[in-house]
Amino acid sequence: MHSFPRWKIWLILSVLTISLMASLPNVTSVPSWWPASLSNPMSLGLDLKGGIHLVLDVDVDKAVSHSVEEDIDSARQTLRKAKIRYRNLVTDGNSLVITIKNSGDTEAARSLLEETFNNYTMMPAADNTFKLTLKESIAEETRKFAVDQAIEVIRGRIDALGTTEPVIIKQGKHRILVQIPGYEDTAHAKQLIGRTAQLEFKLVDEKGDLDKAMSGSLPPGDIIMYGPEQTRNGQSYRQPYLLKKRTLLSGTEIADARVSIDSRFNEYAVTLKFNSKGARKFDKLTAAHVGERFAIILEGVVNSAPVIRERIAGGSAQITGSFSPAEAHDLAIILRAGALPAPVKVVEERSIGPSLGQDSIDQGMNSIVVGCILVLIFMAVYYRMFGMVANIALIFNMLLILAAMSIIGGTLTLPGIAGIVLTIGMAVDANVLIFERIREELNLGKTPLAAIDGGYDKAFSTIVDANITTLIAAIVLFQFGSGPVKGFAVTLSVGILASMFTAITVTRAIVATSTAKIGRVEKLSI
Amino acid sequence: MQLIRPDINIDFIGKRKIALAISALMILISLGMLAAKGLNFGIDFTGGTLVEVKFDKAPTIADVRNSISPKGFGNAVIQEFGSPEEILIRVQNKDGEKSSTISTAILDGLSEKFTADAVEMRRVEFVGPQVGEELTQAGIMAVLIAMLAILVYITFRFEFRFALGADAALLHDITIILGLFAITGKEFTLPVIAALLTVIGYSLNDTIVVFDRIRENFAANRKRKTPADEISVVNGSINQTLGRTLMTSVTTLLVVAALFFLGGEVIHDFAFALIAGILVGTYSSIYVASPVMMALAGRFKSDEDEIKAMEARP
Numbered sequence: 001m002h003s004f005p006r007w008k009i010w011l012i013l014s015v016l017t018i019s020l021m022a023s024l025p026n027v028t029s030v031p032s033w034w035p036a037s038l039s040n041p042m043s044l045g046l047d048l049k050g051g052i053h054l055v056l057d058v059d060v061d062k063a064v065s066h067s068v069e070e071d072i073d074s075a076r077q078t079l080r081k082a083k084i085r086y087r088n089l090v091t092d093g094n095s096l097v098i099t100i101k102n103s104g105d106t107e108a109a110r111s112l113l114e115e116t117f118n119n120y121t122m123m124p125a126a127d128n129t130f131k132l133t134l135k136e137s138i139a140e141e142t143r144k145f146a147v148d149q150a151i152e153v154i155r156g157r158i159d160a161l162g163t164t165e166p167v168i169i170k171q172g173k174h175r176i177l178v179q180i181p182g183y184e185d186t187a188h189a190k191q192l193i194g195r196t197a198q199l200e201f202k203l204v205d206e207k208g209d210l211d212k213a214m215s216g217s218l219p220p221g222d223i224i225m226y227g228p229e230q231t232r233n234g235q236s237y238r239q240p241y242l243l244k245k246r247t248l249l250s251g252t253e254i255a256d257a258r259v260s261i262d263s264r265f266n267e268y269a270v271t272l273k274f275n276s277k278g279a280r281k282f283d284k285l286t287a288a289h290v291g292e293r294f295a296i297i298l299e300g301v302v303n304s305a306p307v308i309r310e311r312i313a314g315g316s317a318q319i320t321g322s323f324s325p326a327e328a329h330d331l332a333i334i335l336r337a338g339a340l341p342a343p344v345k346v347v348e349e350r351s352i353g354p355s356l357g358q359d360s361i362d363q364g365m366n367s368i369v370v371g372c373i374l375v376l377i378f379m380a381v382y383y384r385m386f387g388m389v390a391n392i393a394l395i396f397n398m399l400l401i402l403a404a405m406s407i408i409g410g411t412l413t414l415p416g417i418a419g420i421v422l423t424i425g426m427a428v429d430a431n432v433l434i435f436e437r438i439r440e441e442l443n444l445g446k447t448p449l450a451a452i453d454g455g456y457d458k459a460f461s462t463i464v465d466a467n468i469t470t471l472i473a474a475i476v477l478f479q480f481g482s483g484p485v486k487g488f489a490v491t492l493s494v495g496i497l498a499s500m501f502t503a504i505t506v507t508r509a510i511v512a513t514s515t516a517k518i519g520r521v522e523k524l525s526i
Numbered sequence: 527m528q529l530i531r532p533d534i535n536i537d538f539i540g541k542r543k544i545a546l547a548i549s550a551l552m553i554l555i556s557l558g559m560l561a562a563k564g565l566n567f568g569i570d571f572t573g574g575t576l577v578e579v580k581f582d583k584a585p586t587i588a589d590v591r592n593s594i595s596p597k598g599f600g601n602a603v604i605q606e607f608g609s610p611e612e613i614l615i616r617v618q619n620k621d622g623e624k625s626s627t628i629s630t631a632i633l634d635g636l637s638e639k640f641t642a643d644a645v646e647m648r649r650v651e652f653v654g655p656q657v658g659e660e661l662t663q664a665g666i667m668a669v670l671i672a673m674l675a676i677l678v679y680i681t682f683r684f685e686f687r688f689a690l691g692a693d694a695a696l697l698h699d700i701t702i703i704l705g706l707f708a709i710t711g712k713e714f715t716l717p718v719i720a721a722l723l724t725v726i727g728y729s730l731n732d733t734i735v736v737f738d739r740i741r742e743n744f745a746a747n748r749k750r751k752t753p754a755d756e757i758s759v760v761n762g763s764i765n766q767t768l769g770r771t772l773m774t775s776v777t778t779l780l781v782v783a784a785l786f787f788l789g790g791e792v793i794h795d796f797a798f799a800l801i802a803g804i805l806v807g808t809y810s811s812i813y814v815a816s817p818v819m820m821a822l823a824g825r826f827k828s829d830e831d832e833i834k835a836m837e838a839r840p
Contacts, residue, residue, distance in 0.1 A: 047792075055657065186650055187630040194626075346626035347654035355580065356648040356792075363790035370788055371781030378777060382527045415717055418793055421785050422724065422800070425778030426731070429770075432777070433735065436770040443532045462738040465683060466731040472675045473727035477720060480668035485720045492724065 004512035012509055015501070016396065022403035042405045045413035045487055048361050050354035051181035052189050056154075056344045060174045063146035063342035064094060064139045071117065072096055073246065078116050084109050087128075094134040096120065103128055146341040147174050154178065154344075156337030157192050176344070186351045196299055196343050197334035199251030201285075202243040204293035204305055210242045221245050225295070227302045228321070241302050243295050248285055250339075253278025257335035259328045262320050268328035269320040270335065279315025287311040298331075364417035371421050372398070379428055383435050385525035389510045390431035393502040397427050400498040401491065410494070413487030423495025426470070430503030433459040433466075435526055448524045449515065456508055463504065467496050530769035538812055539761040539820070545813035549698060556705020563708050568715035569651060571665070573619045573658035575628040578649035579636060584610035593639030597631045608791035612648065619655050626652055649792075665719040669700070672726055684737055691819030692733045695810040699729050702806050703799055717796040725803025728778070732771055732811035739763040740816065756823065760816050768812075775808045 018038070024030055025041040046053050068091050075096055079086055086109075088099035096117070100109045106128050113130060114122055120132035151168055158166045158180060167179040180189060208219045218224065219242075227239035255275040262269040274282055285294075286308050295305040296319055303321050323331065375394065379387035401420060405412065438455030446454060471493060478489035538545075569576050587604050590613055594602060599617050607614040617628055629650040636645045653661070673693055680689035700722060707714050740763040747759055782804060786797035 057654075057656075184647065186647075187627075187633070190626060190630070345654075346652065348657045349626060349629070349650060349652035351647075351650040353647045353649060355646060356578070360790055360792060363788055366788045367781075367784045371784035374780040374784065375777050378780060382529075382773070384527075414790075414793060415720060415796070418785055418789065418796060421781050421789075422778070425781040426728070426774075428777050429731070429774040432770050432773045436767075436773070439528070439769075440532065440766065458742075462735055465738060466734045469676055469679060469730040469734055470727035472679060473672045473723045473730070476668050476672040476675060477723045480664045480671070481716075481720065485716055488717075488720050488724075 004509060004516070008505060009509055009513070012506055015400070019396075019399045019403035022406045023399055026402060026406060037407060040406055040409060042402065043409070043411050044357075044361075045411045045416065046179055046181060046350070046357075047352050047414045048357045048364075048412065049181055050184070050352045050357035051179060052183050052186050053348075053350040053352075054178040054190065054193065054346055055171065055348035056150075056176045056178060056193065057347045058147050058150050058174045058176065058340075059343045059345065060143035060146050061342075064134070064142050065091070066342070067142055068094055068096065068134060071120075075113070075117070078112065079109065082108065082112055084112070092131075094139060096130075096132040098130045098132070100128040100130075143174065147176065149341045150344060151176055153197075153338045153340050154193055157333055158189075160333040160337065161189070161192070175347070182354070184353060186349070190346055190349075192330055192334065194344060194346065195334050195340075197251060197337070197339045198299050199254070199335060199339060200247045200297040201249040202245070202247055202295050202297060203289060204295055205242045205244050206292050208242045210240065213242050214240060225297060225300070225302050227304075239302070241295055241305060243297075243302075249274075249278060249281055251335060252339070253281065254335055254338075257332045259325070259332050260318065262318065265320070267320060268323040268325055269318050270323075270328055270332045272317045272319065272335065274315040274317075276315075279313075282315055282317070283311065283313050360414045360417075364414060364421075367421050368417065368424070371424050375424055375428060379431075383431075383526055386431075386435050386438075386511075389507050390428055390435070390503070392510065393431065393506045394424065394427055396506055397423070397495070397498050397502040400502060401495050404494045404498060405491065408494075410490050411487055412491070415485060415488035416491040419488045419491030420495060423492065423499060427495065427499035427503060429466070430459075430463045430499060431507060433463055434503075434507070438524070438526060442524065442526075448522070451524070452511060452515070456504070460504065463500065467500055471496050528769075530772060534768060535762070535765050536768070537761060538764050539757050539817065542813065542817040546817070549810075549814060552705070553698065553701050556701050556708070559705050559708040563711070565704065565708055565714040566711050568713045569616065569653045569658070570716040571658050571662045571714070573653050573655040575617045575619075575632070576649070576651040577615045577629050577632050577647075578607060579613055579615070579633070580646045580648050581611050581613065581640065582644045582646075585613065585640065587613075589639070590615070590636070594632050594635040597635040599628070599632060599635070602632075608794075612791070626654075628652070661716060665716070668719065668723060669726070672723055673697075676726070676730055680734070680737075684741060687819050687822035688737050688741075690822055691815045691817075692730055692737070694818040695729060695733055695807075695815040696726050698810045698814050699725055699803060699806045703802050706802050707799070712795050712798060715795065717793065718799050721796050721799035721803065724800060725807055728804060729807030729810060732774070732807055733815040735770060736764055736767050736811055736816060737819070739767050740819075753820075753823070756820060760820060764812055764816060771808060771811065775804055778804055 021035070022038040024034075025039055030039050072089060072091055075098060076089055079089075079098075084105045085101040086098055087101045088097065090097050098109070098113065100106055110122070110124070110130065113132065117132055119138045120134055123131045123133065147170060151170060154176065155166075155168045158168065158178065161180070161183065163180050163183050165181060167177065169177050171177045178193065183189060205219065205222050208222055213219065213222065213224055221244060223243050223245045225241050225243055227241065229236050229238050231237075253274050254272050255278070256273040258271050260269050260271040261267070290308050290310060293305045293307050296303045296317070298319070303319055319331070372394070376391045379390050379394075381387070383390065398420075401423065404410075410416075434455050437459045438451050441451035441454040442448070474489050474493040474496065478486055478493070481489055587606075590604050591600060591602070594600070594615065599615075603616040605614050606612065615632055617632070629652060633645070633647060673696055676696070677689045677693055680692050703722060703725065707718070740760055743759045743763050747755070779801065782797055782800045785793065786801060789797055
């Protein structure tokens with residue numbers, strides 16, 4: 001038997017020490033001087049600790065069309081300021097279509113529009129009409145920004161739930177993954193996350209005739225919006241309002257929102273505080289329209305339309321509407337966190353109640369322990385002393401998986417546990433290969449020590465080939481899998497790599513050091 | 527202890543016609559069942575909502591149905607899950623409905639009828655129609671890419687005909703497992719795809735060990751001129767590795783059986799797919815991979831050249 005290199009023994013001992021140190025945080029808390037990279041326990045997946053897992057789809061095209069609609073407002077103002085009269089001003093998908101009234105103004109309008117809307121490509125059409133189309137790069141940026149902003153807004157709302165370590169990350173181009181560990185009320189979470197919280201303030205058109213507008217002749221620049229559904233005389237109905245189309249103030253100008261009690265009706269309400277820009281606008285607005293009504297529109301529904309009694313300089317407003325305490329609380333949260341730049345939709349949900357998570361941990365652990373014991377017994381019976389060596393390697397292997405998962409910050413999921421269980425069965429495969437080969441060599445009449453050498457050497461390339469193919473399958477699984485399946489791929493890959501180390505190097509070291517002292521081995525216990 | 531005697535010599539290759547007939551029959555039955563009955567796809571692929579609840583005492587299925595009927599889910603699939611207290615409710619997505627709120631409505635319906643304390647939410651899964659389509663595509667892609675990657679690796683390490691033999695064994699295994707899922711009507715979910723990929727890895731592991739020995743023995747008997755020589759080398763290789771093949775199958779089956787019986791209802795079908803895969807994979811690495819590889823002898827230029835080169839050697 002050729003001598004076993006010293007450095008390999010040192011390598012094994014250092015791996016063992018590091019594995020023990022990295023596994024410790026999973027069992028007990030470690031002292032402060034413990035190396036930082038070895039101080040993190042393995043984290044449990046949502047399917048084991050319970051919690052909410054949502055995938056949201058951001059309607060990014062809405063964000064683009066919304067910004068185009070805002071530009072139509074500024075086009076209107078720009079033209080008005082330059083005293084250029086227009087006949088038609090509409091949006092068409094990602095385009096603005098502008099028709100100028102007098103042909104004499106066309107040139108002036110062209111240069112003005114070109115200068116103001118440099119995010120658009122201008123295409124002159126016939127009859128004094130311009131078509132400005134939003135540049136694709138700008139639209140793409142708007143989409144990306146909408147997702148990033150939605151993440152921030154949703155983070156703000158979830159933080160208000162007071163849960164620990166929520167995960168909110170971008171997934172793909174316009175999806176957001178939200179995980180809230182330990183939170184059970186899926187309905188509440190979905191409701192809180194899904195609301196756009198779009199808040200707008202518009203003036204009521206006091207001169208316009210609501211009845212006429214309802215029957216079809218809507219005054220230019222006006223819009224009809226409705227109040228919340230109410231039941232009156234057993235019939236449900238919604239109060240219509242005739243409003244000026246322009247939004248004078250919006251939720252973006254809010255600095256803070258708090259639950260308050262409305263003193264007049266002793267009801268729950270939400271008090272808004274505008275930021276300095278909003279406060280200035282609000283001041284000017286209330287001063288100019290004393291005696292008129294002013295509609296507060298939340299998510300497309302007119303919440304209320306109080307009369308402006310006097311100029312309001314303090315920069316705060318109150319939203320009322322017979323809220324329950326919980327409703328007022330939620331409304332304050334979403335207004336404070338800001339509006340979503342585009343609507344979001346839940347496209348996938350996987351939520352686990354806490355009791356199922358605990359059951360899964362218990363059952364998974366049972367499978368690991370029972371599976372492990374069965375294999376240990378089987379190996380010891382079938383291969384005797386060599387089986388015991390393989391068993392030591394198997395236990396080392398388990399330790400190594402635990403340590404590796406802790407160091408790379410892996411997440412243990414239920415399928416991940418299944419991966420570990422499977423690894424137990426497959427980890428001994430390398431040893432089975434080696435031991436069978438040693439038996440063959442013995443049958444060929446080789447001496448015990450030569451048989452050991454031959455067994456290890458000849459089995460080596462087989463073990464590598466066989467494990468690499470399994471590793472390929474595991475890597476593909478990781479690339480294409482989602483959530484829990486990924487956890488399975490991770491533990492399986494870690495397990496395969498760990499088993500190659502323990503089954504080849506560690507068992508060899510044990511066999512080599514235990515036979516080194518003995519000059520001549522007569523018979524192997526295999 | 528040694529169960530497989532070292533001088534064992536079973537004529538596996540001689541029986542390859544019988545094995546071929548058995549495999550062909552199993553594949554035909556599988557394909558037939560897949561065509562006639564199809565797979566019972568879970569919501570991962572069809573889209574829909576799944577709600578698992580635990581009651582403090584076993585309810586009747588009819589009571590559960592009555593409690594969610596007023597919410598418009600009278601036609602939901604309702605079944606026991608593991609124990610009589612645990613109930614699984616499944617609802618398909620409906621067009622134009624805000625589907626993510628279905629689970630809320632179901633849970634509301636249940637707690638109205640049974641009181642909130644008597645019902646406990648165990649699990650809610652909702653997969654939107656678009657995500658279902660994406661997961662289906664990703665699943666198919668994963669299996670195809672894994673097979674392709676393996677084909678490339680084995681071609682690189684062995685020969686092209688070995689790679690085809692290995693992939694034939696994989697297709698054989700996957701078809702039969704899918705057939706088993708069609709026959710038993712077990713739910714086909716995302717974790718089952720994971721199990722399929724693991725079976726691919728496992729079956730291949732087995733096949734490679736046999737191939738590795740064949741390659742080694744081919745190198746040792748360079749002058750294998752007649753097909754009969756090749757048959758005896760291949761058959762010998764399968765016999766030499768038989769002990770290992772069966773041992774590894776047994777240890778892996780032991781742990782997967784532990785998973786199947788103790789791992790809980792959620793991964794029951796996953797463990798089932800693994801057990802089936804290990805059994806079929808062990809069979810195919812003996813009876814499918816090597817015979818297919820041998821049937822392809824001389825079909826590819828590289829090994830004709832190789833044989834000529836060998837014959838030219840002194």
